[in-house]
Amino acid sequence: MSEPPLVVALRIADPALAERLGALLSDVPGLRLAVPGEPADAALVAAGAPDPDAALTAREAEVLALVAEGASNKLIARRLGISVHTAKFHVGAVLEKLDAASRADAVAQAVRMGVLSL
Incomplete structure (x- = not known):
């Protein structure tokens, strides 16, 4: 059989x-x-295609935009009115969802995927 x-x-x-x-x-x-x-x-x-299960939340997209500007966790927290711990958590979630090794890699991945435009 x-x-x-x-x-x-x-x-x-x-x-x-x-x-x-x-x-x-x-x-x-x-x-x-x-x-x-x-x-x-x-x-x-396809390589570079966004994973629908890993879509960024609205807050993560805001955090990613600030990361792209070079903002630190402290500045992200201040700009979004959240704690530094929460900012760090969101940055970690963005890195994980974009399968990025660093902040710069996350920005590069997001641009390639069309999630972020500079």
Whole structure:
């Protein structure tokens, strides 16, 4: 008895790229592309594409904008009327959601993803 095929979803905003990948993957034995809305065993996501599950909150977007200006946690706290601890927490959440290693990396990632424009 053969195994059921592995169902893979393509989460790629660029239609041309999605079509090319779909064509390449359509002939792979043991693999089937998911139709829109169908649960999948795995997903291919284009590099730099925002993860919908990791969307920034409105407050995190404000914090990111201040980080892009070079603001410290203390300045972020003062500007937003929050504690330094809360500012530090929000900066950490932004770094995590953007999979960034530093503040500068977070800004660069956000710009690449279209989350932030400078």
